[in-house]
Amino acid sequence: MYRQAKYDEPLIFELGKKGRRAHLPPRCDFSRDGIKIPENMRRVTPPDLPELHEGEVMRHYVHLSQMNYCVDTGTYPLGSCTMKYNPKVNETIARSEKMMYLHPNQPVETVQGILEILYELQLALGELAGLPHTTLQPPAGASGEYTGLNLIKAYHQDNGEGQRDEIIAPDSSHGTNPASTVLNGQKLIEIKSNEDGRVDIDALKAAVSNKTAGLMLTNPNTLGIFEKDIIEMSNTVRDAGGLLYYDGANFNAIVGKIRPGDMGYDVLHFNLHKTFSTPHGGGGPGSGAVCCNDILEPYLPVPTINHDKDKDYYYFDYDRPKSIGKVHGYYGNIAVALRAYAYIAALGEEGLKHTSDQAVLTANYAMRKMEKIDGLRLSHTSAIPRKHESVLEATPFLRNHEVSGMDIAKMLISRGVHAPTVYFPLIAHEALMMEPTENENKDRIDQYVKILEEEMEKARQDPDYAHHAPTNTSIGRVDDAYAIRNLTLSWKMIKEKQEE
Amino acid sequence: MGDNYAHPYLANSKKDIDEMLEYLGISSIEELYSDIPDEIRFKGQLKLPHYKSEFELMEAVKSKLSKNITTREVRSFLGGGILDIYMPAIQDELLRRTEFYSAYTPYQAETSQGILQAMFEYQSLICELVGMDVANCSLYDWATGVGEAALMASRITKRTKFVYTAAIAPNREAVLQNYVTGANLELEMVPYVENTGKMDVAKAKAMLDETVAGIYIENPNFFGIIEDELDEIIEDAHAKGVKVVVGTDMNSLALLKPPGEYGADIAIGEGQSIGGGPLNFGGPLLGTLAMKYNKKESRQMPGRIVGQTITQNEGEVAYANTLQTREQHIKRERATSNICTNEALVALSCAIHLTILGPQGYKDTAETMYLSAHHVVKKLEEIGVKRVFDSEFFNSFILDLKIPKDKKQEFTQFMLDRKIFPGIPYSFDGENYDYIVTTSYLLCEKDLDDFAKAIGEWRK
Secondary structure, X not given: OOXXXXXXXXXXXXXXXXXXXXXXXXXOOOOHHHOOOOHHHEOOOOOOOOOOOXXXXXXXXXXHHHOOOOOXXXXXXXXXXXXXXXXXXXXXXXXXXXXXXXXXXXXXXXXXXXXXXXXXXXXXXXXXXXXXXXXOOOOOHHHHHHHHHHHHHHHHHXXXXXXXXXXXXXXXXXXXXXXXXXXXXXXXXXXXEOOOOOEOHHHHHHHOOOOEEEEEXXXXXXXXXXXXXXXXXXXXXXXXXXXXXXXXXXXXHOOOOEOHHHHOOOEEEEOOOOOOOOOXXXXXXXXXXXXXXXXXXXXXXXXXXXXEOOOOEEEEEOOOOOOOOOOOOOOOOHXXXXXXXXXXXXXXXHHHHHHHHHHHHHHHHHHHHHOOOOOOEEOOOOOOOOOOOEEEEOHHHHHHHOOOHHHHHHHHHOXXXXXXXXXXXXXXXXXXXXXXXXXXXXXXXXXXXXXXXXXXXXXXXXXXHHHOOXXXXXXXXXXXXXXXXXXXXXXXXXXXXXXX | OHHHOOOOOOOOOHHHHHXXXXXXXXXXXXXXXXXXXXXXXXXXXXXXXXXXXXXXXXXXXXXXXXXXXXXXXXXXXXXXXXXXXXXXXXXXXXXXXXXXXXXXXXXXXXXOHHHHHHHHHHHHHHHHHHOOOEEOOOEOOHHHHHHHHHHXXXXXXXXXXXXXXXXXXXXXXXXXXXXXXXXXXXXXXXOEOOOOOOEOHHHHHHHOOOOEEEEEEEOOOOOOEOOOOOHHHHHHHHHOXXXXXXXXXXXXXXXXXXXXXXXXXXXXXXXXXXXOOOOHHHOOOOEEEEEOOOOOHHHHOOOOOEEEEEXXXXXXXXXXXXXXXXXXXXXXXXXXXXXXXXXXXXXXXXHHHHHHHHHHHHHHHHHHHHHHHHHHHHHHHHOOOOEOOOOOEOOEEEXXXXXXXXHHHHHHHHXXXXXXXXXXXXXXXXXXXXXXXXXXXXXXXXXXXXXXXHHHHHHO
16 A cells, blocks of 8 residues: 655754764865955854754655655656656766866857757757757746747837737636746737637637737647647738747647647747656756747847857857847756757657657547546547547536545545646636656556546545545645745744744 | 657557557547648658667767866866855765656645755755745746846836846846846946946945835855945935845855845845756756745745645644745736746755755855965965956956957967866956956865966966
């Protein structure tokens, strides 16, 4: 039976005792008397950092690590997050001394190796996107969205159409889409999805005008449904003078199968930490590489990484007068880009297509099995296949047994599998968004569905069981409201409360 | 490979696939793509190389990377906000624990207490360093931190002008300029005093009024100088309702008064240099952001925040993402930022590093940086080479070299021949280059002496 590790692990601050050391930094023989900080700027009270010896530090973090669930623990079908396996060779490669110890301000002739890799990655991503120009600078998907929308904005302004400040996005979009739009100073025009979960073409036609900057759309959409009318949509937006932005969060469905550039998109971002297997890191780092076509190329962030073929020399180009500027302090999350490069190289032209094949197959297989469970139903139409993910609704279960989608999620994590994404997209009710990826085999999916069936049966017998799940995780259900009522956000705040 | 689908990264064999197809009642995976119009299907051959075995992959990448020359082969005096650091073996051992790195954002708190507690500890450690109450669990880097802080100041004050120091790193300035265009913030730059390199307090005061949302100060500033005359400007800012944002070198805070103790409202900085990770050619990095707790204003913070709470039934101590109604996945177009994926693993790395250093190690490394820089300056002064500004500094200073544009490449090669990266070139006049020199704690006395010697030789 599954039981997650549990330790009554104190905060690191509570474990220390004065005078212990976990590390000796390099010796420095200069006299400390030479330190002369202006009196008024001198630190008087040292920071309250923990004092432990090395072994105790190890134990603390090993305990914390064991109170965690990850892709290598078990099935992690978190929809829209593409939790695929992180190949271990990529971790080894990323720890090459020839990678780790490079400062971004080094002379360019001393970084030809990494620039060559980044340049080749740019080409590979451009090839998969069907959009030839790439920047690796955005450090996350949302930053990629922001950058791509910024290119669209710069394009319109440069063409004397600064009034085009509306971004159209469907109500099924990722939360980052509207947030990135607003960060750009653009207005969000949200359009409703139709009964099939697709963009309502008439609503789109009604929304476009001479204020339209562009349409932001992931395809397949967040329901896993392909927007089959994309060409008509693309023409509608283009005829109105707008451009098309592709949110690459769902790219794992289409690698080598369809290219956004061929669907009429002008710009996209990739999530290298989704489609190209780089670790999610407990929340990050990621990389939101952006690809675009010729009309948007002049506005890409500085610097771009270029190749002088005659001299076989890689270099940075800062001389880009129309550039939007910079979206990251340097060139982006390079160690993440290197891992993505290694992933693409390992799979190659043949393997990449198979990743999408298997991601789509496992998603449809899981979906068809899950929709047969009493209490669950497929959101929107059941008539068409999904792509890399699907959304099931627990509405009937809630109605009949007063057990919610969140309760189902908690029962699942109690059994040693991860829950789907719950309550997203917002156009589905009691949503369970399921994305197995190509990392789950048929047996694992069968096992997952069996666990789901068993837990839902327990809930039918005893709804209270569901309301009190999980029980086998490190701790029981968390009180989120208490966290807000009694905001405690740091050790400092704890100390102050103790003193009161 | 080929039609049998077998590859280490693919879970299903041909047999698995056939069984699933049979269950779905279809004969090929292609049928799952049948709703896609034929005209947009990609039918060409991708211009990508063939797949590689793990051995071939390692060799191919190694061969390319071997063309790089690293800061461990050449003595690096490069800084600018990030720094070459040593990561103790225990740190990478912990970071390679797959339970940490192959998880995502802890949406299901009950099964993610480890990373949540670690993030709470990270936030707490940052607060200890900068003298604040709350920190978020990371921004992308210091540069985007300046942008986020400007937007945050504007949201809090509902004002649309932002004033910033001219002694700012050019890359941070560039990101700031880009970040504020959406909110239409007007930027204004406070000059520095010609001979000291410190912020011109009189001019800054003249710029502040009731339309200004915030003022951004770097301390030590980009020229490495300790800003020690800030009291007047901070007092003035607060009197006018202007938020004070201070960006710091996080190592300097072992010796310097933390921004929270001299009136900063928001403190930002770069966590890479205090253990976030290796240089990695400039990313991933770690933007730190902290502030004094204020019920209303703290809700304007960008990014994720972990709070301590309890479990519903047992009342046990627990950790969870909190104040989520600021975030994009709930608030969409009304969110305080678009941040979703952040730099959590780098934040964890930073927390482990600070724990390993402890108060003594943190102070030791900062003192070594300080003393190394001052040793170099002394050696250079002995041979008549001066700094551009004669003010107190931490571990970074700008060396008066005035190397003409057409000699810059020659100077780079001259220093490279002596196994030295001399610093970041910076031009005040667009024609001649001075160098911003920074010392880490990894350089020994001979390295420092060699640097001064090499500069002396160049000047001959």
